[in-house]
Amino acid sequence: xxxxxxSGPGLVKPSETLSLTCSVSGGSISGYYWxxxxxxxxxxxxxxxxxxxxxxxxxxxxxxxxxxxSVDASKKYFSLKLSSVTASDTAMYYCxxxxxxxxxAYIVFEDWGQGTLVTVSS
Amino acid sequence: QSVLTQPPSVSGAPGQRVTISCTGSSxxxxxxxxxxxxxxxxxxxxxxxIYSNTKRPSGVPDRFSGSKSGTxxxxxxxxxxxxxxxxxxxxxxxxSLSGPVVFGGGTKLTVL
Numbered sequence: 001x002x003x004x005x006x007s008g009p010g011l012v013k014p015s016e017t018l019s020l021t022c023s024v025s026g027g028s029i030s031g032y033y034w035x036x037x038x039x040x041x042x043x044x045x046x047x048x049x050x051x052x053x054x055x056x057x058x059x060x061x062x063x064x065x066x067x068x069x070s071v072d073a074s075k076k077y078f079s080l081k082l083s084s085v086t087a088s089d090t091a092m093y094y095c096x097x098x099x100x101x102x103x104x105a106y107i108v109f110e111d112w113g114q115g116t117l118v119t120v121s122s
Numbered sequence: 123q124s125v126l127t128q129p130p131s132v133s134g135a136p137g138q139r140v141t142i143s144c145t146g147s148s149x150x151x152x153x154x155x156x157x158x159x160x161x162x163x164x165x166x167x168x169x170x171x172i173y174s175n176t177k178r179p180s181g182v183p184d185r186f187s188g189s190k191s192g193t194x195x196x197x198x199x200x201x202x203x204x205x206x207x208x209x210x211x212x213x214x215x216x217x218s219l220s221g222p223v224v225f226g227g228g229t230k231l232t233v234l
Contacts (some may be wrong), residue, residue, distance in 0.1 A: 013182070044211060044225060044226070044228040045160070045211050045213075045225045045228070047223040047224075047225065050223075057206065058222065061219055085166055094167055094168075101173070101174060104154055104155055104156050104215075105155075105156040105158070105173065105174045105215075106155065106156075106215035106223070107223065108127065108158050108170065108173045108174075109168075109170060109213070109216075110179075112167040112168055112169065113167065114167055116164075
């Protein structure tokens with residue numbers, strides 16, 4: 001069973017860049033869509049973006065200008081950078097393994113990390 | 123607001139059956155894109171519950187079932203148990219500028 005573990009600062013100052021890393025263990029990084037999702041306190045789930053193991057990316061249009069997701073397949077980890085953060089970026093951030101099923105199902109988020117809380121505050 | 127619409131809350135007594143709806147539009151569910159459901163128990167990460175409208179991952183009890191019709195999908199929980207109290211989210215593909223991955227706002231299930 002694949003396991004995912006997020007790591008990174010729990011506190012980020014406004015206007016700075018949020019940086020998180022997700023380590024992948026117990027499974028292959030090949031063939032999957034490595035994703036970041038977040039959940040603001042008391043709110044629903046929001047997809048941030050994904051990177052295919054080969055390097056292609058797709059981002060939420062509402063965050064696209066500020067997001068970069070990268071992957072290091074040899075070291076089995078992927079990363080999130082979110083620039084120019086504000087208080088509205090305060091959230092629990094989850095790294096997730098997505099699996100593409102077909103053109104109708106698109107991507108299913110099969111395995112989730114436990115999440116890491118990031119607070120944006122000075 | 124979310125692209126997919128879910129009721130904020132539903133409730134039911136133990137043993138009862140509850141239904142959670144997920145309403146979309148012609149750019150997502152109505153275009154035959156499948157719906158996936160996630161269960162988020164209090165204080166934990168979401169977990170895949172139903173995928174491709176009706177399929178259950180290994181280990182998910184058959185008390186949980188999904189269906190889709192037109193621009194809507196439903197999650198049905200039969201034989202409600204106390205441990206089913208959680209938040210439930212639907213997810214689909216959206217071909218508009220909102221996509222490609224969209225979620226419902228979530229439904230809080232309370233077991234009375």
